[in-house]
Amino acid sequence: MESKIKDLTELLNKYAYEYYTLDKPSVEDAEYDRLYRELETLEQENPHLVRADSPTHRTGDVVLAGFEKYQHEYNLYSLSDAFSREELEDFDERVRKVIPKPEYICELKIDGLSLSLKYAEGKLVAAATRGDGTVGENITENVKRIKDVPLVLKEPVDIVVRGEAYLPRKNFIKLNAERELEGKTSFANPRNAAAGTLRQLDTKEVSKRGLATFLYQEASPATNETQEEVLEYLEKLGLVVNKERVFARNIDEVWSFIERVATMRDTLDYDIDGVVVKLNNLAEQEELGFTVKAPRWAIAYKFPAELAETEILSVDWTV
Numbered sequence: 001m002e003s004k005i006k007d008l009t010e011l012l013n014k015y016a017y018e019y020y021t022l023d024k025p026s027v028e029d030a031e032y033d034r035l036y037r038e039l040e041t042l043e044q045e046n047p048h049l050v051r052a053d054s055p056t057h058r059t060g061d062v063v064l065a066g067f068e069k070y071q072h073e074y075n076l077y078s079l080s081d082a083f084s085r086e087e088l089e090d091f092d093e094r095v096r097k098v099i100p101k102p103e104y105i106c107e108l109k110i111d112g113l114s115l116s117l118k119y120a121e122g123k124l125v126a127a128a129t130r131g132d133g134t135v136g137e138n139i140t141e142n143v144k145r146i147k148d149v150p151l152v153l154k155e156p157v158d159i160v161v162r163g164e165a166y167l168p169r170k171n172f173i174k175l176n177a178e179r180e181l182e183g184k185t186s187f188a189n190p191r192n193a194a195a196g197t198l199r200q201l202d203t204k205e206v207s208k209r210g211l212a213t214f215l216y217q218e219a220s221p222a223t224n225e226t227q228e229e230v231l232e233y234l235e236k237l238g239l240v241v242n243k244e245r246v247f248a249r250n251i252d253e254v255w256s257f258i259e260r261v262a263t264m265r266d267t268l269d270y271d272i273d274g275v276v277v278k279l280n281n282l283a284e285q286e287e288l289g290f291t292v293k294a295p296r297w298a299i300a301y302k303f304p305a306e307l308a309e310t311e312i313l314s315v316d317w318t319v
């Protein structure tokens with residue numbers, strides 16, 4: 001058992017390195033998720049064999065050389081996953097032990113790159129990737145080239161916000177067509193292209209590629225009482241917030257939203273890989289708190305994997 005856990009840990013760390021650091025995944029996300037689940041189960045059954053380098057105890061990636069390190073004031077977390085309705089029900093049951101009548105907000109899970117933006121007196125002063133959750137990469141100059149990120153907010157506030165940077169599908173198709181003409185390798189998917197673009201050293205290239213953002217969280221102490229109010233507030237400040245969201249009082253209502261999203265998913269101009277279900281009340285979120293890696297007040301329902309993409313192409317994002 002010990003060697004099985006060691007092998008899985010090493011394999012998953014290798015995949016995570018290829019995915020987060022090199023932007024060159026060698027396996028499908030579904031395969032990574034399956035192995036991750038296997039390791040999680042083995043670790044739960046054998047807690048004494050959990051390794052210090054286990055991916056189940058760490059958030060994300062490492063910081064690339066070439067970028068300054070950025071120490072986050074507020075840690076960034078990952079999300080726990082659910083792959084079925086039953087797992088959503090288990091989540092709801094865990095929440096109800098602490099919050100008897102939860103109200104949830106369901107949002108789209110944008111398949112891009114996690115982003116943190118810091119504004120001082122309303123001016124954009126820093127932008128960083130998530131990195132390992134504590135230390136990310138300082139990508140301020142690149143983020144300034146994303147057209148929908150306001151350099152100055154509509155109010156002169158001090159705020160740190162979180163969101164996702166992504167490459168709209170039409171820009172992804174255009175980018176790959178251009179790369180093909182130039183004899184360069186195509187990006188495997190829009191997430192890969194967004195990650196590669198944001199970690200470009202040439203800011204002109206970032207301007208050209210047409211990244212976009214959705215912001216969804218106030219990381220600095222919130223001035224609002226609910227997630228819904230946070231989203232409205234971010235919008236009022238001039239940040240882009242995704243409009244597709246609903247309230248839900250139980251998993252039936254969550255599931256209806258998931259089913260609706262599954263049918264309209266292909267019509268969106270950006271990739272999503274699931275739906276994030278969050279407790280709406282921020283004081284209740286605080287009551288539930290966090291595990292080492294993820295909030296206990298939220299869960300990401302992941303859509304079943306689509307038919308395997310033809311091939312995962314490796315990409316040299318520095319070119």
Ligand code: NAD
Binds near residue numbers: 032060108113114
């Ligand atoms: P995750 O992508 O599963 O979920 C957490 C992230 O979701 C957050 O950090 C945030 O950036 C994002 N997000 C998007 N919309 C959001 C919203 N509305 N509200 C809150 N968060 C939102 O977790 P992760 O740790 O970033 O990545 C793990 C996943 O990456 C795995 O499940 C796997 O699918 C993939 N992965 C794949 C490989 C591979 O080799 N193919 C390797 C490592 C990881």
